[in-house]
Amino acid sequence: MRRLLSLASLLFALLIGGSPALAKPTGLDAVAEGYVKLVLSVGEHEEGYVDAYYGPAEWAAAAKADKRTLPELSAEADRLIAAAQASVPGKPGSLEARRKAFLIAHLGAVKFRIAMIGGAKSSFEDEAQALFAVRPSLKPLAAYDPVLARVEALVPGEGPLSDRVEAFKSRYIIPKDRLDAVMRAAIAECRTRTKAHISLPDKEAFTLEFVTGKSWSGYNWYKGGATSLIQVNTDLPIFVDRAVDLGCHEGYPGHHTHNVLLEDRLVKRRGWIEFEVYPLFSPLSLIAEGEGNFGIDLAFPGEERTAFEAKVLYPLAGLDPASAPAYGQLRETMKALAGARMTIAQLYLDGKIDRETAITLTQKYSLVSRARAEQSVRFTENYRSYVINYGLGQDMVGAYVTAAGPGQDARWKRMEKVLSEPTLPSDLQD
Template identity: 55%
Template sequence: MRALVLGFLLLLGACATSPATRPDPSGDTLDAVARDYVALILEIGEREPGYVDAYYGPPEWAEAARANPRDVPALIQGAASLTERLNALSVAGAEPAVTQRKAYLLAHVSAAAARLRMVGGERMRFADEAEALFGVRPELRPLSDFDPILAEIDRLVPGEGELSARVAAFRGGFQIPTDRLQAVFDASIAECRARTIRHIDLPANERFTLAFVTDKPWSGYNYYLGGAASRIEINTDQPIFTDRAIDLGCHEAYPGHHVYNALLEQTFVVERGWVEMSVYPLYSPMSFVAEGSANYGIDLAFPGDEAARFERETLLPLAGLTGAPVQQKAELNVLVRRLARAEYTIADDYLAGRIDRAEATRLLSRYMLTTPERAAQRVRFIDTYRSYIINYGLGRDVVQAWVERQEPDHWRGMETLLASQMLPVDLL
């Protein structure tokens, strides 16, 4: 299938050798702008640790950025200059892929400029920040909108005490013992991979390593290393449940972040020489597609009740658990997913200072139906990543809607998206 997708994309325009149909009188090109864009992103990464999520271009470019990074005002001016150059470049008569390349670069330079303003001290309202960085404006709904969902969950998980405590106790029956984490995750990721490679052709040398870590604000992370390789880390600060092993196996690996980065590298960097795709700025429209597709990939790989069946037949025995009510938990998960956007409203209030950390923790525990400890970890995530949280729930919903509008073969739509420079605005 990948050959068909690549054939289509190459037909749209293989512009490593033919940027735009009309050369700019100044001699500027998309390739030249792309090179300077990579330098900009790498230098921002020197001013904000963690901003560059992945880089697998020429090592000397990273060394140059480390040796002599511009200060923040100069970088803001550099972003403005790149925008001017891009706007001056004509793509009239160019192949659609070239037009898309220009749009992609414009959107990512705009996000970089917004992030630089934040590094310089500017603070935006939650929705404004999300739109500036990720290209999508989230709706902030009152928390009362989510109370009917809590009522449904209350009926599903009856008992005494706070609903969040009851749900946490119920989930505790699926907790993976520490000494069985490796076996459960190995089996889960292997199954995620087997289901993915039936539909998507991956580079022959694709591979990953898996490590368990602590003291992180996130539950899992994929560090893409280039050369079709990833390092996947799973945080064990909080209990991990058997269904979460499926989620993380798909999200971080197959068909999630590992596949996304491997296809981008193969399609653009290796086959076309489009250097802008050798760097991944975390706070950019790229993350909306990355996180949204990684979350949608869970449902794509395990449609219907297949995740529950795999969990019951394979993961629970590996975890040494028996008799856990998998079907009831699957019903619970469907309802909990509908609560996801409550987090945006809580984060908006917390980051704006309308509620303090204790209240944010309490509300997250209530509306995410989790323990105070896990809610506190989520507040730590919001402290670090702020409006990035929209990329998970809203991103999944937007990606799912786009993929399932394309054609009956949802895997083919997914592969087309993962091997493209499509922006969030293209998916809406």
């Protein structure tokens, strides 16, 4: 059988003459099984909704064979929420109590997504709150103008600032024939730095693949068994700093590490099967994208990133290491523009600006070419309020982890807690 029963359960089953394999889950275990099957069924109505699944193959087959209607799925979500609320959790603050809160929050997000698939419309903020369990507080675009002025001082000249920044960054493109070597070196360093603080299973591994025709720049597809497929989109030229970005965000201590720890600590050790499935539009995504982004700064604090890039990545890419500090300064200054993406998405999705304006504003406030701005807007059209998970998630995870103290060991320990426990956005605000 897939799960080991406790010794007491096993003996009881044998005494009454039954088979342990026939024992049905109860309490939160029963809710968890229902949740997994519900998510798989919703995935039959929306391609891409199930981001990862490594549970019983027969459950996925059953969801495909018996396609329940949206009203039926919504009613099932209500039933499971009521069952979870009626369950008796552990002590306040215990992992068992947090498991209950996690299931209730994620079932609520499933129910809301079912309504969206059925055509329900909400404001950007309401949608974000319902799907990701946090209400974004967005700054007006004018709040980012002082940052643009600081970038202007770094890249002076004539013409639009976005064109000047793009021209400056074009000197740092990784040649395609060197991309594989640069990416693997970056991921290897991210892995080394992560494993110095977090213990991972011996057989954890990933496959690296380059793809085209996507609205995203990188993606991690978790396969279970401590393995991932990491894809890098090569539709547009890749700048040298994206190697560390993607290596940390998609790999270590980002999505791959997160999923490996959830599988190892919660699925295998505790039998919490709800973590065998990952619905993309869920509170877990704010944690995942937030830790993926903040994990870059955690793994490469201060000047360590620029130093590593200059020493290792620039030579591999055939770039001049002496120019690394200038690029690093521009990158660090532009970080303060990240929140503008959320504001533009809100304006566009709520119908306050049209598509062309969204592209123009993205060029201005993200300081990218038109092609990159179009890719960003396509992402917003595909994933909608999901964009809050990058900027807001990074801010929330970053604040929670740095609150552990100034020492790197304390911060990594807290990051491991975020990655290996049933963490909700509300847990980051404690």
